[in-house]
Amino acid sequence: MEELRQALRVQGRVIYALILREALGKYGKSKLGYLWGIVEPIVQILILVFIFSALGRKSPTGGDLAVFFTTGIIPWMIYSNIANRLSGALGANQALMSYPHVTPLDVLLGRLLLEATTLIIVFGIIVTVLQVIGKSVPIYDFYNVLVSLFLIIFFAAGIGMINATIRIYFDSWDRLFSAVNRPLYFLSGVFFTASSLPPQARKWLEWNPIFQYIEWLRSGFFSTISTNYIKYDYAVGCAFFMLFIGLLSVYLSRHKARNFI
Incomplete structure (x- = not known):
């Protein structure tokens, strides 16, 4: 039991160090780098x-x-940041994986935790600012908000791990994934809700897991969102299935991941 606790402590320190390294690499030493992490989504919203x-x-x-x-x-x-950022994590940390305590999964978890934590904090900041300036931000169902956020993180983590694994064997995968992924921005409910769509369009878009997660999250903020179009079992199943496939792909490619460059 003591050996297990010691191993977990070591892995915890490794992942924490990787998070700090990722934060420094992404945002730099300047506070302006961290500020941009908050400003970027605000600019898009405005x-x-x-x-x-x-x-x-x-x-x-x-x-x-x-x-x-x-x-x-x-x-x-x-979704987008995690899926894209995890793709290049293994290549960017090749040197670190020469140390026995640093595994490919540690590298991916470090980047995943940084991206997810940063955006959830940004989400909280934006919601707080909106309330301070007098906007009505009623959290109708906090449970739905929390669950939908975790599910989209799990789904994105699975996609990101699969991307990272494919990139071991196919270096140009990033460009192909970006080309396929880009249209999803317009098809995932950022600009609309399920009930505002024509039935024929809704029938197809309901099978987009990201659309499901956004609709689910909004149902926690707006009582006017109809939950009739949220496929709860499908949304949960997609998140855990993709996470499982992602973890499996990392495990099966763990030796190749250490020296694929």
Whole structure:
């Protein structure tokens, strides 16, 4: 038992050190780097609010546009950032994996935890700022908010681990994945809700797991969101299935991952 605790302590220190290294590499030593992590999603939200307001469009939920886009942009960025950033994690940390205590999974977990934690903190900051400036941000069901965030993190982690594994064997995979993934930004509910879609379009988009997670998260903020279109079992199943496949792919490629460059 003592050996297990010691091993867990060592791995915990390794992952913590990797998180610090990733943070320094992504944001630099300047505080402005960390500030950009907060500013980037805010800029995206403001641009969308400006465009929709200029076009005379209202929020499909009947609430504030800024709140509506916050609940779409942040979960999308959680998925996108994790899926893309994990893809290059193994290549960027090849030298560290020459140490026996540093495994490919540690490297991926370090980057995953940094991305997920950063964006959840940013989410909290934006929601707090919106409340301070007088916007109505009612959290209708905190449980739905929490569960949907965890599910999209699990789903994105699985996709990211699969990407990282494929890249071991196919170095150009990043470009192909980006080309396939980019249209999902417009098909995942960032700009709309399920109930605002024509039935024929909704029938197809309901099978997009990211759309399901965003709809699920919004149901925690807006009582006007219909939960009739959320496939709960499907959304949970996709998250855990992709996470399992991601972990399995990392395990099967663990030796190749240490020296694929």
